[in-house]
Amino acid sequence: MDFAAMKPADLRGLIRKGELTGPTTGMCNGYAQGNLVVLPKALAWDFLLFCQRNPKACPLLEVADAGERTFAQFGKGSDVATDIPRYRVYEHGELTGEYTDVSKFFEERNDLVSFLIGCSFSFESELLEAGIPVRQIEEGVNVPMYNTNIPCTPAGVFSGNMVVSMRPIPYRQVPAAAAITAGMPRVHGMPVQIGEPEAIGIHDLAHPDYGDAVTINPGETPVFWPCGVTPQNVVMHSKPEFCITHAPGHMFVTDVKNVELKY
Amino acid sequence: MDFAAMKPADLRGLIRKGELTGPTTGMCNGYAQGNLVVLPKALAWDFLLFCQRNPKACPLLEVADAGERTFAQFGKGSDVATDIPRYRVYEHGELTGEYTDVSKFFEERNDLVSFLIGCSFSFESELLEAGIPVRQIEEGVNVPMYNTNIPCTPAGVFSGNMVVSMRPIPYRQVPAAAAITAGMPRVHGMPVQIGEPEAIGIHDLAHPDYGDAVTINPGETPVFWPCGVTPQNVVMHSKPEFCITHAPGHMFVTDVKNVELKY
Numbered sequence: 001m002d003f004a005a006m007k008p009a010d011l012r013g014l015i016r017k018g019e020l021t022g023p024t025t026g027m028c029n030g031y032a033q034g035n036l037v038v039l040p041k042a043l044a045w046d047f048l049l050f051c052q053r054n055p056k057a058c059p060l061l062e063v064a065d066a067g068e069r070t071f072a073q074f075g076k077g078s079d080v081a082t083d084i085p086r087y088r089v090y091e092h093g094e095l096t097g098e099y100t101d102v103s104k105f106f107e108e109r110n111d112l113v114s115f116l117i118g119c120s121f122s123f124e125s126e127l128l129e130a131g132i133p134v135r136q137i138e139e140g141v142n143v144p145m146y147n148t149n150i151p152c153t154p155a156g157v158f159s160g161n162m163v164v165s166m167r168p169i170p171y172r173q174v175p176a177a178a179a180i181t182a183g184m185p186r187v188h189g190m191p192v193q194i195g196e197p198e199a200i201g202i203h204d205l206a207h208p209d210y211g212d213a214v215t216i217n218p219g220e221t222p223v224f225w226p227c228g229v230t231p232q233n234v235v236m237h238s239k240p241e242f243c244i245t246h247a248p249g250h251m252f253v254t255d256v257k258n259v260e261l262k263y
Numbered sequence: 264m265d266f267a268a269m270k271p272a273d274l275r276g277l278i279r280k281g282e283l284t285g286p287t288t289g290m291c292n293g294y295a296q297g298n299l300v301v302l303p304k305a306l307a308w309d310f311l312l313f314c315q316r317n318p319k320a321c322p323l324l325e326v327a328d329a330g331e332r333t334f335a336q337f338g339k340g341s342d343v344a345t346d347i348p349r350y351r352v353y354e355h356g357e358l359t360g361e362y363t364d365v366s367k368f369f370e371e372r373n374d375l376v377s378f379l380i381g382c383s384f385s386f387e388s389e390l391l392e393a394g395i396p397v398r399q400i401e402e403g404v405n406v407p408m409y410n411t412n413i414p415c416t417p418a419g420v421f422s423g424n425m426v427v428s429m430r431p432i433p434y435r436q437v438p439a440a441a442a443i444t445a446g447m448p449r450v451h452g453m454p455v456q457i458g459e460p461e462a463i464g465i466h467d468l469a470h471p472d473y474g475d476a477v478t479i480n481p482g483e484t485p486v487f488w489p490c491g492v493t494p495q496n497v498v499m500h501s502k503p504e505f506c507i508t509h510a511p512g513h514m515f516v517t518d519v520k521n522v523e524l525k526y
Contacts, residue, residue, distance in 0.1 A: 045307070063315055063316070156328070
């Protein structure tokens, strides 16, 4: 099947039937994919506030009502509990299982609030369109991510520093890479740092804190963007009683095109 | 005193001392001004969700913790209860008083959550910079605002249709007006309608639902933007037990420049 050309609703249907359990990278070309965080209502206010206060690291696309299982704006007819290929469940901060269907948790308790958070896949597709290389795609690995010394604005039980992703950009394309991503504030927006990793507390580019190292060629500048691992990190750090996330790379594929996220 | 050239913190200081109780239009040139909505914590989740789901009509700039009286990100050292020249207090949807200081309400109850919402003053200053006329400023009246048939996405107790503001723009400048405001999604963003008011349920431009009618000259197109009256309208419609807002035109002056709201 040509997953790249598939419509999001059709892809979500396949995933729902259990016919697709792998990563969603490259699927439904042009459509935005999102990160999932599900928390009990008791923690949802603090988390929503945290995202509102840190929109670059935690660009909130949609929040479902407590107990609701659909993202009505970004995935008409979607089922949050079945339409992602692989989920992770955490209890008190410990990973307690991976699942391809988390319906039973939504049935056991009716206080779960689902958050859909924007993802850098969206701006990478714009960079590629503009002829700007995205190294980790070329090398077939995960994007390198680093802890920084940039504090997020805390909200209730949630606090921590920003995590950033890094892409090496050829000198002459750095301004365009900054401008293009600045035009997409709903999916992390412009870089937080260009060329001076020490300034944000990153001392060794060869050893990222998450993901994989990538090659930085002569004539390329490392450029750092706010990363969606930030909210996951912050949530885990607070050891919530219960939490569901997508498994890395296994995203919620939305009905909304990347280009629509510019406005 | 030259209010236009004043720094926001200094202006807020004057307001706090009761030395300035009039509208803030034209003050602290270049700095963003914001709308205030204060609600009890019990309603705050629904309202935060409503704003998240309707970012064009309700562009949330900052939300204070329950009981907190400062907007730490947009007004360092500010006091929400004293730094706006004039407030309105509503109980069960009825206006019960106008005040220049609402400290006593924050002292009587510790569950109040303050929301700061972006305002079209910010994009108007960008339009003027680009040589695009803003008619209601030229005519010294309030911007005309209209109820529409565009439904907002509901959240909990809050629902209703979008309210829009209208500015007549010379034909040749309409595309630039759309592009400039599209670049400021944190303060209402691009227009929702250009030139066809009937399409959004507006039948008589000469009689706006709020504000004042303005002249539309030959060669000008009426352009409609999402309006910050939407959240106030939606809140009032739900008749909340208690609510504080700014009085029209009497805004919270932030430390953040309009141009910073582009990113």
